[in-house]
Structures are given as structure tokens and as C-alpha cells.
Amino acid sequence: MRALGERLGVEAMSLYRYLPSKAALLDAAVESVLAGVTPPDPADPDWRGQVLGSARSFRQAIADHPRMVPLIQARGPKLPKLEAVWRASHLVWESAGADPYTANQLQLAVGAYVIGAPLWEASLDRDTADEATDEPAVAFVRTAEKLRRELAFELGLGLLLDGIESELKRRAPKLKCQEAGPAPTPVEMAS
């Protein structure tokens, strides 16, 4: 607070004219970082495309602000944005042919990857990334590193979705073949 005040050319306590507490400030910062995250787009007929789009937007938000990762993690699932994306994604799985229980499992698994991976990646970078350098070679290696990780994220997500795709086909082959008939007795669970 004192440091922020100084950076704004103002005494620390003056900030409290605008903010009830430091926590509120951090909340607002997190919210602004997550503003760019887009839920899966229901207009897209391809569920892969929906999931990929949302996943990429989340990864981008994290990659743009690695220092915010601990704050995001601390707030965790209470964040309205993430909750909304979560719920919307759940619907994607159901519309892709999963029964509610399976949809839940798939969403947990994919969500774990999509959210967990950038969180971990950020801590991979954190030590080296923030100190700017004029050394061109160093900067080049860093961006190459970043690109490599982005590709790895895409690769892993793609392979995970591959696995899900064949699993969905395996569980509901009739829905894919003759495009009609009731769901083939999915596993029943108390929700």
C-alpha cells in the first residue's frame, strides 16, 4: 500500500478513499486479469472448438500476468468468472453426448488440465521471466521457451480431447452411427 501510494504520488492512506481494503484491490486486479477469459461459444457446432477457444483464452490471461497466479489460485473457484466458464463448459459435454455424471467427470479432468497447466507453467517462468534484459540472445531463448510451452499446452490438450473423443464414441456408439434412439443407459448416480 505504501509503495503503491508512492508510485501514484500520494500517501498510502489516501488509497483508502477509493478502496475499502487491500483485499478489495487484489480482488479487482484479479477480476480485471480474468476479464479476457471467454466461456465456450455455444454457436460453435464443434465441441472441440468450443473447449479449445475457452481454454486458450484462459491460458492467455495467465500467460499475460504470471505474477497474478498466486492471487488467482488463492481465490480459486469462488471467482465468478471461472464459475461461469465452468458451468458453460459442463453444458458442452452434455451436448457432446455425455450423461450428466460423465460430463462432470470430463469437466473436472479437462478443467484440471486447462487451469492447472498454466498455473504450473507460470511458476516455471516466474524466476527468470520478470527481469528484463537487453541481451538479444537471452530474450530470444525466452520467447522460444514460451512458444515451446504453448505448443506443449496445445499438444496435451489436443491429445486429451482425442482421448475424450474416442471414449465418447465408445460409450455412445449408437448416437454417433444412426443419430437417433435414446441414450444407451448411462451410468446412474445421485448428483
Place this chain on the structure above:
Amino acid sequence: MRALGERLGVEAMSLYRYLPSKAALLDAAVESVLAGVTPPDPADPDWRGQVLGSARSFRQAIADHPRMVPLIQARGPKLPKLEAVWRASHLVWESAGADPYTANQLQLAVGAYVIGAPLWEASLDRDTADEATDEPAVAFVRTAEKLRRELAFELGLGLLLDGIESELKRRAPKLKCQEAGPAPTPVEMAS
């Protein structure tokens, strides 16, 4: 420190006879939590089994100590244990038929899931899990929830490995069919 001292029946400053700093204490705590993590076992001929075993041990360590997650994340890849597991896992991919670059990508992707997922899960639980309750129904729901998430972790990891398995077969079919011949010109990259 003061609180820990009180819990040990001792003044806060006495702790500094044994520890150089609070950071060192937290380092030791993290190390002890990660002691139970096992690297992939090279004796296992099945690379799926190797990866699964290591992944489960990591997930277990996190699940047993959810409060440590921020500390683990803060130390990130500097942790010797994680670095060792990381390197050992890399070898698994190469022995499974991946060229070095692909092995790196696969390890990044799987590592992101295996490490990221429990980190995220822990923050899902953190709010509710630590307050103990005598209400049997509440306790039951919580353990059911935990089990459900464990299954989701297994499901997601299994599907990801499924995807990897078919991708590996796709990239190196000769290695799988006639078990001989040189690797089919993998993508070359400066390491």
C-alpha cells in the same frame, strides 16, 4: 513464528537456534511433504504404469497436505524432488519411442496435468475441507467429493495417455510393427 513457538511451549526467538529463517522452515516442510513422491520406476516394462505410479504418488502427497500448495507452487521447479521426477519421466518418453523433442513436449503436457491438476483441486477444497465436522452427512459428502475428484483425475490422465499412445503409434508405426529399423526422421530442433 511466535505462534509456533507458543505451540512448542517456547519463546519465538528460540526457534532460531534451529532454523536460520522462516523460509528455511517452510522449505523443510515442503521437502517433507514431497518425500513420498516416487519417480517413475524403470523396472516397470509398461510406460503407462510408470507414469501412472509417479503421478498417483504426487497427487497423493498434495491431497494429504492441501495447505502446502501455495508453498509448493511458490518454490515451483526449483524443488529438487520435482526436478528429479521430471528428468526421470523424460526418459520414460524416450524409452517409449519418442524422439527427444517430442519427449520434451509430452513431458511438459503430462507434467502440466499431473502437477497442475492437484494444485487446482486443492484450491477447490481449501475453503471447506479444513474445518472438521461431527455431522456424519457432511463428512460423507466430503469424502464422496474427494473420491469423485480422484476418479476424475484418473480418468483424465488415462484419456491423456490414451491420446499419447495413439499419437506415438501414429508417429513411429514401424517401431511398433516390426520392432526394428531406425527412427523415422523425427523433427529436428536445437535443444
Place this chain on the structure above:
DNA sequence: CGGTTTATGTTTACGACGTAATCCAGTTTT
């Protein structure tokens, strides 16, 4: 045995932190 290290604690104090309480000078509104 007496004297000296060594191990274990305590006490006090410092600077940094978030922030509650108070006051103060312009500016706007009635």
C-alpha cells in the same frame, strides 16, 4: 575440583506491514 566452552532460551528492539481515527484545505451545493 574450577574454569571454560557449548547448548538452549529469554528479552528487548527495529523496521515494514495493513489500517483505524482524526484532522485539514479546497470545492461544491443549498
Place this chain on the structure above:
DNA sequence: AAAACTGGATTACGTCGTAAACATAAACCG
């Protein structure tokens, strides 16, 4: 002109990690 509001400064409190110095008992050694 009087009242209310706005944006800001000051001071002070309690908490944190920990540096520095001091105390006390055990262990060791001639």
C-alpha cells in the same frame, strides 16, 4: 454565507520476521 462533500495528510496501533544482546544450565577438560 453556511453547510456538506471530496481528496488528501498525519499519527498511531497491532502484527510480523528477526537482529543483538543477555542469561543459565549442561558438558567438557586440565
